[in-house]
Amino acid sequence: MRRTAVAVVVAATVALGGGAGTVAWTDRQRQSADARLSAAVARVEDARVAVVDDHAGRGASAADADAAHATALLGGARAALAAAVERARQTLDASAGQVGDDDAPRAALADRLDAAVVAGPAASPARARGLAAEVAAAEQGVLDAVAAQRARAEEQEVAARAAARRAAAAAGTSPPGASAPGAGTSRDRCTTTYSGPAFYTSTPTDGGDGSNGRLPASALAAVSWTADSRGTPFYLRSDAAAALERLNTAFRGALGHDLALDLTYRDLDTQVAMREALGTVAAVPGTSSHGTGLAIDVPELPCDYGWDSAARAWLVAYGPAYGWVSPGWARQGGSNPEYWHYEYRG
Ligand SMILES: [Zn+2]
CATH class of the missing domain: 3.30.1380.10 (Muramoyl-pentapeptide Carboxypeptidase; domain 2)
Known part of the structure; x- marks a missing residue:
């Protein structure tokens, strides 16, 4: 659209320039030139409107794409958080009685899970990813504690x-x-x-x-x-x-x-x-x-x-x-x- 509009503007300029540079025109020639000029101006206006519409269209579709992208990001982040929470819950359940006397790693994981459940539904993509990372880190702490306890027991x-x-x-x-x-x-x-x-x-x-x-x-x-x-x-x-x-x-x-x-x-x-x-x-x-x-x-x-x-x-x-x-x-x-x-x- 932008390319078409420029071409039409050039055509109109040529028509105007031709009129200004010619002194021996007949009325008929002048009328013809005026008509061509009017037609050219009209085409320029049509092209300008088309360009404006095109820009507006581009803006709307870009906004739609941004919105879709944001929705996908949010959905992905929340799904990742839900998966991290589910996995960590299983680890928490399975590690009962498996970490020796110090239950602090499991308590920390339980706290993280509670926090994720409370904040998760309204979390931004970045916050959801942060919560998932916190849950995963706390889960790793429990897994490490289980491994250490197993080694001690052996x-x-x-x-x-x-x-x-x-x-x-x-x-x-x-x-x-x-x-x-x-x-x-x-x-x-x-x-x-x-x-x-x-x-x-x-x-x-x-x-x-x-x-x-x-x-x-x-x-x-x-x-x-x-x-x-x-x-x-x-x-x-x-x-x-x-x-x-x-x-x-x-x-x-x-x-x-x-x-x-x-x-x-x-x-x-x-x-x-x-x-x-x-x-x-x-x-x-x-x-x-x-x-x-x-x-x-x-x-x-x-x-x-x-x-x-x-x-x-x-x-x-x-x-x-x-x-x-x-x-x-x-x-x-x-x-x-x-x-x-x-x-x-x-
Ligand atoms: Zn054995």
Whole structure:
């Protein structure tokens, strides 16, 4: 439109210039020139109106685009906030009883969630993004606290086993299923580091509140293919049990036999008994990773699952595809090598 209007203005100027520069015009020529001039002026006016309309149109469509863009921004920011809130809520629920004595990270996350719920519906895109970032940061604080607590619990469990081994050595006894105290090192193909009293896998807790070692039957499922030496089913948190079923099917296909288990869920009473038997080196009741129903121990002896065994090689290679991993600390060269311990990470 702008280009058309300029061309018409040039045409009108030429017509006017021609009239001013010619003195010998006849009336007819003048009338003709006046007519052309009028027509040119009219076209210029039409073009000017068209240009103005065009600008107005451009302005309106730009305003519409700006409004649509703003709406999209707001929708995106609020959707991101809603997703962050939902994810953090699940983390908050799942971390109950998982952070040890200091519940401050969970309290901080709860505060952030409350703030996001109050401010979210009226928040600008920038504010919604800020709230989402605050929620995510608080959630990370909780995840870090859970990881730290898990590491502490495992260290305590290892220390408990070492103390039990020393106690057994001092008493001159060797519990069933355990190696002679002090035999070999964890780098040997198959050497248990545990020789304390036998502790068995646990059953669900009636009326359990879902905290560590107090998981109710509704939160747990028993694996289908095996039970412990006393006939107690091996319980795990339901999702972990379902994943282990799938893992076992693949394991059996590759190894020709089912995965053997020694211990899965451990309830609070058992952890308390360990504490009473072993003293302060035992894990503080309520902090064991087995208390969450997300850990298994395969048999330490005989050597079927030792460092260099085909079973362990398979579990380390393919377990993660089913959510089951050998934690870094439990690997050879890790802080507490335990070839028998695996955890469900989802
Ligand atoms: Zn374990």
